Amino acid sequence: MKSRELREQVRQIGIEQTQMLLSGSWWHSIDLGNGQVTPGVHSLSEMQTLYQALELPEDLTGRSLLDIGCWDGFYTFETERHGARVTAVDCWRPSNFFTAGQVLNSKAEFHELNVYDIRKAKIGAFDIVLFMGVLYHLRHPLLALERVCEVTRDFAIIESHIIDKMREADEPVMEFYEFDELGGQYDNWWAPNVECMAQMARSAGFARVELLYRTETRAALKAYRKWNDKPESVHPGLVIRDVINASTYDHRFPRSGPHSFLSIWVEGLPKTARRWDTRVEVGGFGIHPAYVGPPGDPQYSNLTQINAPMPPGLNLGQVLMRVWHDGKLSNDFAIELIEGSPW
Ligand SMILES: C[S@@+](CC[C@H](N)C(=O)[O-])C[C@H]1O[C@@H](n2cnc3c(N)ncnc32)[C@H](O)[C@@H]1O
Known part of the structure; x- marks a missing residue:
């Protein structure tokens, strides 16, 4: 079991996040140009550090990208700035996203969609899919990962709150929260350890996964649709x-x-x-x-x-x-x- 102290710390962070949301303020700091930066809870340099940790190609020209759970839109606008053709999805219409998009003259398409309703027949497939900070908000995380995989052509980045700090385990483990046990928020349902994230991503259909980073409470995986060791020529004996x-x-x-x-x-x-x-x-x-x-x-x-x-x-x-x-x-x-x- 995780300690009471840890539970309290995590709850406190959640209460601060909720207060921030209720005050209608920004979660992402976004550089709007002309020296204007949205006053996000995460500073611009923090956002840029997180972006760097994703190890996306510097030049995304010609790549299509889907940002699931875009919220204020930092990752949508940043990948667009690097040349990607971006589609953003969220289960509501975050007004900050549209405010920032207008100032930035963004061409990103937005769809108000629940992640479970993201289907290839509906919105197509994308070279790169960002699925960041959404997994633990979902009641059906494996179904969501199947949807993510279905619309991914090359790779997806899957980022989540993790419980490795509280439950050291080589085995796949997820914790379930009936009420507000995680971060004092009622929309947190499941949190996996990294091993569980990796196994779920493979089970959802990704061929292989790599760990991009792991901190005490967060981790990001790069989940690929293709193998990287395919031989060049056919062997007549197989x-x-x-x-x-x-x-x-x-x-x-x-x-x-x-x-x-x-x-x-x-x-x-x-x-x-x-x-x-x-x-x-x-x-x-x-x-x-x-x-x-x-x-x-x-x-x-x-x-x-x-x-x-x-x-x-x-x-x-x-x-x-x-x-x-x-x-x-x-x-x-x-x-x-x-x-x-x-x-
Ligand atoms: C913690 S924020 C993450 C924002 C951003 N992706 C990031 O990593 O900073 C979670 C976002 O996922 C969205 N979200 C939660 N449940 C969702 C669902 N079922 N389908 C689509 N989006 C969802 C929320 O509205 C919110 O914008």
């Missing part, structure tokens, strides 16, 4: 023989939903291959296998079975998939993605 739907045992593949689980039958994988060193890619997106090992049916003992969920955000129609292991890349195998359930 061959995908067949791919079936792991739920329905046939060749119909819904692109999402409870039955979109793949079973890949591969020749040439060593018996020592495991899920952490075996890569699956579908339609260009990496995904973690849930199982790598002998097939259930002994007549196929010359093959290895790889089971993996379908990566979120794929288009309907034909997609190519491939696997690799230990520097050996398989052939391309085409499957046809359909809408909805096969039943």
